Amino acid sequence: MVKLSAVQLCSVPDVNANLDAIEQQLQSLEIAKQHLVVVPECCLFFGARDVDQLTLAKETVANGSLRLGLAKLAQKYRVHLVGGTIPTLTEQGDKFTNSSCVFSPEGEQLGRYDKIHLFDVHVQDNEKHYFESKYTQAGKSVEVVKTPFANVGLSVCYDLRFPELYRQLRSRGADIITVPSAFTRVTGKAHWQTLLRARAIENQVFIVAANQEGIHKNGRETWGHSMIISPWGEVLSSLETGTGVATAEYSSEELVKVRESIPVSEHNQFKTELMSYE
8 A cells, every 4th residue: 555645734933843743743644654745845944034044054054954854754754755845055055946855764865856936926915925036046857756656746836837847747757746835825725726636637647735834923824725636636635724634545556547548648739848947
């Protein structure tokens, strides 16, 4: 049996407190022999100013403590862990990438994806304007990580609105696509589930979407509703509010059945070329 779990958090601007919160949710799980766990975007530091993320990236670049903390949890609980996102300092040192790292049950980093699409938008909430690119550098490559049970494609939050990325992931062999997020309450209520189901259906993949939820220290409100969706577009498990975990089983048989019954990839007349963003 392979299990998929999406952990929902209300992260704070305190790395150790957030590591404890993630561990508390891992302790609550009935760990399967093969288990993929996804935690939200900004899982280890959230609810402060964006510049504070840059400061954290600078402070931890030497010791790699953010990655190490997540790697230790993956190893301790023997899961494949998609560590939401953490700020990773760029070579220039003036910005960070919003990086989603995947760790094996042995604590080895299997892959890293830097968020490509940055959230520079106007939203009718108490924040009003988001300008992620001020301190964040966009990623340049698509990432699919091979595990013993499935190929896992990586995406982050705002990426969800760009189906071309998901088509790229599917073309690279993704069976599961993870979506660690901090979707706002306003945009989440309007579009979150619709977009998640669309990405699952059109690419015939399992979607594991782990979201932040609640009112954070800086007043930002996130939507929650973490969920797991089948390749047929069914919501297999969800958690609307509060902290906790949504869990469902991964079925390679269902994946094959859906893809064989409606062979979208073979029928697609707009063939997706594998692209580089260099």
